[in-house]
Amino acid sequence: MSSVEIELKLSVKPDAISAVCRQLFQFPHDYTSPQHLTNIYFETPDNQLRRWDMGLRIRGFDGHYEMTIKTAGKVIGGLHQRPEFNILLYQPKLDLTLFPDHIWPENTDLVALQAQLTELFSTDFNREKWLVTYGESEIEVVLDQGSIFSGNKDSGDQTLPICEFELELKNGNIIDMLSLANRLASQNGLRLADKSKAARGYALVHGLPCKILPKVPNALEWQQPLSVLLPEILAQWQAQEEGWLAGLPEGKTGLAQVLQWMIKLTERQTDRLPLLGVLADLLPELKVVLSMNYSQAETLCYSASWLQCKLALMQWLLAQSR
Structure with missing residues (x-):
């Protein structure tokens, strides 16, 4: 099954979570109590998927598994738009042949590619969910709290915290999603996040060097649209x-x-x-x-x-x- 995922990521301070949740309960909604999710992300030794701007994972929940690949998309601030393809699995084992052929670069050898894939990092978190009716739209809001682990989570490798709200447009228009985010932003403790869990996992695996910031020009070309x-x-x-x-x-x-x-x-x-x-x-x-x-x-x-x-x-x- 394929779709274009449109979501807004908001990093949240732990002490602001309860206030945001109280707001969410005030809107018309369907609520799902916290569920435990695990995700394993895969990559080749030469980061072939990353170079194709792809992310591959297997998600596990309550004995059920789903294999997902996200292909090249775009990010504007914290607004993420990426095509994704989801395949239900009976066991947590990769099978790249189950994805549509057209997502792969021409002449990709899927057997050779899969043989090179290994577990790169994993995430382990609890997810709380609200399906909110707002304006003319249905917007799924999730609260994720947990950790990202480089390698295997039991190996003692480095970790990063997960503490974020994600707003995903299920039906309707993006303006309603931004308007809902603006309602939630009536208090301190939230900020736009332009890095997905996968991007943060890659950064963790490859180290977190001191970032060199892009130089800000003194002036813009104001004649541009x-x-x-x-x-x-x-x-x-x-x-x-x-x-x-x-x-x-x-x-x-x-x-x-x-x-x-x-x-x-x-x-x-x-x-x-x-x-x-x-x-x-x-x-x-x-x-x-x-x-x-x-x-x-x-x-x-x-x-x-x-x-x-x-x-x-x-x-x-x-x-x-x-």
């Missing part, structure tokens, strides 16, 4: 934010430049208000807070105002594509 400018700004915002959170001071400097871009852009687009109302109101305030010597990455990047600005930027971007 908004459909080009907005993704560029959002990508820089996300990259500089990740760097600052990782302890790189130049990330804070880069964010100051990004916020200045956004202020200038909203001033140029005053005819588009009230769509830009949130941005016009909050951006100057955030720029002032960011400039203060005592500003902390964990506090500002997980603040409600910070997230609401990024969600407004994403909504503005989607409006350009209509």
